[in-house]
Amino acid sequence: MIRSLLQSWPGLLGPSDEQAMWRVQTQDDPAAFATLMRRWQEPIRRLCERMTGDHHRAEDLAQEAFTRVFARRKDYQPQGKFSTFLWRIALNLCHDELRRRRRRAEMPFADEGDDGECFPLVSHEPSPATQIEVRECAVKVRDALQRLPSHYREVVVLRHYEGLKFREIAEVLDVPEGTVKSRMAEALDQLAVRLKEFNPSAGASAPRTQTAQCV
Secondary structure: OHHHHHHHOHHHHOOOHHHHHHHHHHHOOHHHHHHHHHHHHHHHHHHHHHHHOOHHHHHHHHHHHHHHHHHOHHHOOOOOOHHHHHHHHHHHHHHHHHHHHHHOOOOOOOOOOOOOOOOOOOOOOOOHHHHHHHHHHHHHHHHHHHOOOHHHHHHHHHHHHOOOOHHHHHHHHOOOHHHHHHHHHHHHHHHHHHHHHHOOOOOOOHHHHHHHHHO
């Protein structure tokens, strides 16, 4: 009943992302832009952190992503999803950052003091022993993820952490859906191998199991 009432008065829910972006594009509407930032700043920050492994740099990259959204507002295609436009801009920034690091021969890993909380893996309250195990698993996956080539890492992040469908990821990356699926399969294989390196005594099937539990 409540849902049907809200749907009958869309204004109660605020504009959709696409409606808000249209106002930004055509009217330079600051309130509409603030709405988009409020909705998307945290997902974009998470994406940048998982792509770069750097909490502080992720904050800067997220801000830059929205700066570019506004600067490129005339390039937005109204028939497309705003989220696709935004994910693509943010990923391009992350790739630029990683290329700069390679040129400076820097390792793209998070600080050792990072506690891994940027990778929420459970939604319930586990026992203390389980919390320790999950935290250790999160740290291992974080490090393994950072060692993946960026074109594999982005697929894992968008699929497993941000919940995008394969079709949506294909739109963001502008590649066929089959390419996304093959990259995901290869990424999980590589993660399984790297997780096995962290635990050499595990059985042959353990890395895949651990990957499925942690990613």
